[in-house]
Amino acid sequence: MSEFYQWDRAIQPKAFTPDYKTSVLRSPKAALLSLENSLSEVTGPVFNHHDIGPLDHDLIRNYAHGGDPIGERIIVHGRILDENGRPVPHTLIEFWQANAGGRYRHKKDTYLAPIDPNFGGCGRCLSDDNGAYFFRTIKPGPYPWRNYVNSWRPAHIHFSIFGSGFSQRLITQMYFEGDPLIKLCPIVQTITDPAAVERLIAPLDLNASVPLDTLAYRFDIVLRGTRSTLFENRLEGN
Amino acid sequence: MPQELNYLKQTASQTAGPYVHIGLAPGRAGFDIFDHNFGHIMVTPQTVGERIIIEGLVLDGTGTPMRDALVELWQANAAGKYNNPADTQNKPIDPHFRGWGRSPCDFETGFYRFETIKPGQVMGRNGKPMAPHVSLWIVARGINIGLQTRAYFSDEEAANAADPILNLVEQDKRRKTLIASRSERDGQAVYRFDIVFQGENETVFFDV
Numbered sequence: 001m002s003e004f005y006q007w008d009r010a011i012q013p014k015a016f017t018p019d020y021k022t023s024v025l026r027s028p029k030a031a032l033l034s035l036e037n038s039l040s041e042v043t044g045p046v047f048n049h050h051d052i053g054p055l056d057h058d059l060i061r062n063y064a065h066g067g068d069p070i071g072e073r074i075i076v077h078g079r080i081l082d083e084n085g086r087p088v089p090h091t092l093i094e095f096w097q098a099n100a101g102g103r104y105r106h107k108k109d110t111y112l113a114p115i116d117p118n119f120g121g122c123g124r125c126l127s128d129d130n131g132a133y134f135f136r137t138i139k140p141g142p143y144p145w146r147n148y149v150n151s152w153r154p155a156h157i158h159f160s161i162f163g164s165g166f167s168q169r170l171i172t173q174m175y176f177e178g179d180p181l182i183k184l185c186p187i188v189q190t191i192t193d194p195a196a197v198e199r200l201i202a203p204l205d206l207n208a209s210v211p212l213d214t215l216a217y218r219f220d221i222v223l224r225g226t227r228s229t230l231f232e233n234r235l236e237g238n
Numbered sequence: 239m240p241q242e243l244n245y246l247k248q249t250a251s252q253t254a255g256p257y258v259h260i261g262l263a264p265g266r267a268g269f270d271i272f273d274h275n276f277g278h279i280m281v282t283p284q285t286v287g288e289r290i291i292i293e294g295l296v297l298d299g300t301g302t303p304m305r306d307a308l309v310e311l312w313q314a315n316a317a318g319k320y321n322n323p324a325d326t327q328n329k330p331i332d333p334h335f336r337g338w339g340r341s342p343c344d345f346e347t348g349f350y351r352f353e354t355i356k357p358g359q360v361m362g363r364n365g366k367p368m369a370p371h372v373s374l375w376i377v378a379r380g381i382n383i384g385l386q387t388r389a390y391f392s393d394e395e396a397a398n399a400a401d402p403i404l405n406l407v408e409q410d411k412r413r414k415t416l417i418a419s420r421s422e423r424d425g426q427a428v429y430r431f432d433i434v435f436q437g438e439n440e441t442v443f444f445d446v
Contacts, residue, residue, distance in 0.1 A: 002324070011247060012250055013250060020253075020382070023382060025435070025436070026299070026378065027435065027436075028435055032445035034445045036363060038368065039360050039362075040312070040320075040368070040388070043312075043324045044338075062271060096262075105268070106259060106267040107268035108306070109256075109257060120269060122261045124261075160254075166386075167446055170249065171254045172249055190382045197250070199247065199249060199250070200250060221249045
């Protein structure tokens, strides 16, 4: 059984971050109880191609109703790796986002920017043997939210990744190179390590673009690494 | 300068936000897009094991249900085996049970709900069996990094008393926050497990 390296708490945001106001009532007050990994944590759900449809990774087409969505056409690609630099293959990656105007297709979103009839705003894929993934979408727009009176989220895409064990489960957000709203955002600022914030910013990747068609951004994701067993621990005792 | 350790750095977590449903449960966001959706029904008629429901509320620091939260559940099958190659216990896999489910909380009632089977015992570290349990992972707007906890079963008193993780919880009162209470509803076993963020009954969350 390979255990995971612990969460890097110098990188990961704290639960209680009062400048992101919603966290105040939604953060535990007691300390987390530290546990060594057992089988319950090093295992996790396995997904396969039967779980996924052929257009699930193409947000330009997967909700098109007779036309293309409005906005900048982009490819997002990268690799899912662990801290040892090893690829995380065949893992489920899910993503969701606002449309080009910053509006989510969600019954609780009331922002005045219009819904795009041809854009759903979600997709998913499995990483390949080398941990690589890609999908095609529309660049999302920024939008206002109620934190301070005039708070705006930088353009972003939400990512959900499983990894090989349930304790690698991660949700994060990808931002876009050059967006002036990143440094103003209280959600981004829940991460106090500036280098960790920079690793959430995807650079333009012109080499991966399709000339005269679609731009590209690259976003690699690093999950907790697995520990090599140098001296055998008695984990299962049998 | 010593040699450099060339580990990659973990990607930082960010909140799932208020619109997590779009990506993880689009039906709940109000639209239909995928042929196959992940959900809270974890069993098929062929799945082996006692049918149970696990349900509850996710409560914020004022005791108000977090109706926009999303819960995922991971568990072993009825024989106590995880459907994952890293589980090398000599026990059968149930091909009709992935062992994973996802439930957004209800926008009206606030309840999450899983239809599953009661898991068997899984071997823990150092040869100490763990009492039957499920692992839960909670995300929502306002949660910067997903919270992990476990639900044990109130009718497993002997196994719970010997469980190595429950015994790590110092305070009796806090240990009880990890026990789902069993009742019957329409002939069906229902376990109630509320996830409480703050206050007297704050759930024990794990750094694991």
